[in-house]
Amino acid sequence: MNRLTLRRPDDWHVHLRDGAALAAVVKFTAQRFGRAIVMPNLKPPITTAALARAYRERIVAALPKGARFEPLLTLYLTDSTTPDEIDRARAAGFVHGIKLYPAGATTHSDAGVTDIAKVHGVLARMEELGMPLLVHGETPGPDVDVFDREAHFIDAVLGPLTERFRGLRVVFEHITTAGAVDFITRARAGVAATITPQHLLHNRNAIFAGGIRPHYYCLPVLKRERDREALLRAATSGSPRFFLGTDSAPHERADKENACGCAGMFTAHAAIELYAEAFDSVGHLDRLEAFASHFGADFYGLPRHDDTITLVKEPWTPPQVYEFGDGALVPYRAGESIAWRLAGTEGA
Numbered sequence: 001m002n003r004l005t006l007r008r009p010d011d012w013h014v015h016l017r018d019g020a021a022l023a024a025v026v027k028f029t030a031q032r033f034g035r036a037i038v039m040p041n042l043k044p045p046i047t048t049a050a051l052a053r054a055y056r057e058r059i060v061a062a063l064p065k066g067a068r069f070e071p072l073l074t075l076y077l078t079d080s081t082t083p084d085e086i087d088r089a090r091a092a093g094f095v096h097g098i099k100l101y102p103a104g105a106t107t108h109s110d111a112g113v114t115d116i117a118k119v120h121g122v123l124a125r126m127e128e129l130g131m132p133l134l135v136h137g138e139t140p141g142p143d144v145d146v147f148d149r150e151a152h153f154i155d156a157v158l159g160p161l162t163e164r165f166r167g168l169r170v171v172f173e174h175i176t177t178a179g180a181v182d183f184i185t186r187a188r189a190g191v192a193a194t195i196t197p198q199h200l201l202h203n204r205n206a207i208f209a210g211g212i213r214p215h216y217y218c219l220p221v222l223k224r225e226r227d228r229e230a231l232l233r234a235a236t237s238g239s240p241r242f243f244l245g246t247d248s249a250p251h252e253r254a255d256k257e258n259a260c261g262c263a264g265m266f267t268a269h270a271a272i273e274l275y276a277e278a279f280d281s282v283g284h285l286d287r288l289e290a291f292a293s294h295f296g297a298d299f300y301g302l303p304r305h306d307d308t309i310t311l312v313k314e315p316w317t318p319p320q321v322y323e324f325g326d327g328a329l330v331p332y333r334a335g336e337s338i339a340w341r342l343a344g345t346e347g348a
């Protein structure tokens with residue numbers, strides 16, 4: 001198959017940032033996707049419906065003219081978030097999830113939750129309202145091996161939480177291990193997961209190929225080959241519990257190529273194309289549309305799009321850098337070939 005037309009997909013996990021960075025990257029997401037769940041880990045974080053409303057307006061203002069793209073906002077959960085704030089988020093209409101960052105787990109997570117028991121009241125309200133909890137599933141801190149953080153979190157927090165709040169809708173974001181695939185497959189109804197393109201295409205060797213490669217560093221970090229294979233099997237399985245979420249996370253070049261480089265890979269410029277590569281690698285392009293365009297919308301209770309996009313199997317090469325405010329952004333696969341290209345989009 002060299003040409004593939006899909007119902008327009010959505011990105012169920014993306015970092016759009018703010019200000020000049022937002023203006024530099026949002027066009028890539030809006031070109032491909034009809035909607036995206038936008039992460040709230042700004043500085044300061046988006047912790048209230050009022051902040052989400054203002055951020056939403058900045059995103060819409062940064063869109064290219066004529067773009068048909070709907071940002072779906074999220075709130076950043078802290079120890080002091082109140083159930084009333086969840087009510088306000090629900091009433092606002094544009095907040096579609098509440099993001100749990102365990103404090104210290106990743107970029108801009110220092111305001112995150114220090115102890116899950118502190119937010120039990122908020123989780124109960126979310127369960128009541130059908131507001132999804134979006135989870136960065138890693139146990140932070142020096143005592144847990146960096147490659148075991150996801151497994152530890154499943155046992156210590158996520159497993160008990162999905163049992164305690166049996167009606168809570170939960171998205172286990174950017175899963176990276178065979179253990180997480182297993183957890184999702186066995187979980188009760190209402191528990192799903194997103195998978196990034198980099199975790200489908202690479203194992204952790206990519207971070208150390210011939211030297212240290214900061215542009216392959218993201219959190220949760222890439223894992224073993226057997227984990228990558230399990231993720232690819234899950235994504236292409238046709239199970240509605242697994243859907244697309246790029247975790248595209250732009251950082252200025254100097255913040256990546258640094259003695260203490262930031263976590264995050266920028267993939268928005270080629271997001272759906274990279275998933276096509278991954279699905280093609282196992283002969284399952286026929287399953288891409290459901291993963292990219294059906295299952296996430298169904299989980300969030302939103303309509304599937306009526307328009308389409310078309311991909312063609314024609315190699316192209318992303319530039320070494322994109323503009324990024326006053327700095328530069330090194331995209332994933334900079335100067336290297338990508339097998340699939342976005343051919344065009346057709347209206348409904």
Ligand code: DOR
Pocket residue numbers: 015041106107136217218219220249250263264265
């Ligand atoms: O690699 C990552 N980058 N993982 C995250 O969880 C956060 C993200 C970011 O905001 O840069």
Ligand code: ZN
Pocket residue numbers: 013014015039247249
């Ligand atoms: Zn993320």
